[in-house]
Amino acid sequence: MERNEAWFLAVVTAVIGFIVGMAWSDLNHQAGWLYQYQTLVTGVLAVSAAFITVNAMNKTEERQQKRHDELIRVSQRADRLTAQRAGHMKDYFRKVAVELAEVQGTFDAFDASNPNPPRATDAQIDKISYMIELLRLGLEMDVIKSSKHLFGAKMSVSYERLLYVLNWSTERFRLIEANRRNLTRSSTEDIAQNIWKIASQIDYLLIEKFADELERLESIYD
Numbered sequence: 001m002e003r004n005e006a007w008f009l010a011v012v013t014a015v016i017g018f019i020v021g022m023a024w025s026d027l028n029h030q031a032g033w034l035y036q037y038q039t040l041v042t043g044v045l046a047v048s049a050a051f052i053t054v055n056a057m058n059k060t061e062e063r064q065q066k067r068h069d070e071l072i073r074v075s076q077r078a079d080r081l082t083a084q085r086a087g088h089m090k091d092y093f094r095k096v097a098v099e100l101a102e103v104q105g106t107f108d109a110f111d112a113s114n115p116n117p118p119r120a121t122d123a124q125i126d127k128i129s130y131m132i133e134l135l136r137l138g139l140e141m142d143v144i145k146s147s148k149h150l151f152g153a154k155m156s157v158s159y160e161r162l163l164y165v166l167n168w169s170t171e172r173f174r175l176i177e178a179n180r181r182n183l184t185r186s187s188t189e190d191i192a193q194n195i196w197k198i199a200s201q202i203d204y205l206l207i208e209k210f211a212d213e214l215e216r217l218e219s220i221y222d
Contacts, residue, residue, distance in 0.1 A: 079150060080221040086147035087218025089138065093211035096134045100204035103127055107199040120191050125176060128198055132169050135202060139166060147217070155213040162210060169198045 106124070138144065139162055151159060172194045179187035 076221075082143075082147045083150055083217050083221035085143040086150070087214050089141060089143060090211045090214040090218070092138055093207050093214065096138060097204040097207040097211065099134065100131060100202060100207065103131070104199050104204065107195055118192070119188050120176075120195055124195065125180065125191070128176070128195055129173060131202055132166065132173055132198070135162065135166050135207070136170075139163060150217060150221075151213075152217075155210070155217065158206065158210045158213060162206060165201050165203075165206075169201055172198050 106127075139159075144159075148156070148159065176191050176194050179191050
């Protein structure tokens with residue numbers, strides 16, 4: 001029983017005791033004591049009935065609120081697990097960013113401003129393919145896709161931008177593969193240009209930023 005309920009019952013009991021005492025004292029003096037106090041008795045009983053009704057409503061509301069709180073906790077627990085699983089991917093994306101930072105410099109010779117770009121070696125083309133697949137593997141992980149509803153505005157922008165870069169780079173690499181099967185001077189230049197475009201588009205700084213946002217997401221739900 002809550003404190004306010006105890007106080008109310010104490011007051012009602014005191015009032016009833018007072019009425020009974022007055023009625024008892026009048027019992028020896030007049031026979032119409034019940035008639036005299038019926039309005040007061042009726043009022044006390046009405047207040048008591050109202051208290052019981054309101055108390056029952058409060059109990060029902062408390063049970064509903066408790067159930068609601070339990071559902072919220074279950075929902076938050078699911079979101080917390082989702083965020084924690086996604087947060088574990090931060091190390092993967094940081095590793096990808098480090099690898100990209102190390103190899104991007106090797107493609108500077110293919111800069112579009114170079115009038116005589118070198119012919120791309122098979123190793124360089126394979127490296128471009130490897131960069132694309134690293135990014136694809138991370139972005140298509142179920143732990144990342146299942147956590148998208150938890151992304152904030154900035155994180156969503158970073159994620160969508162990385163998806164765009166992935167899709168764009170994949171299309172460009174198809175052109176490289178097509179030219180690779182039919183090497184001419186023109187196709188060699190096209191390969192060089194597309195290698196440079198892909199290498200410059202897959203920005204390791206953007207991937208680092210996404211890794212930081214994954215860590216921040218994990219900390220929010222920790």
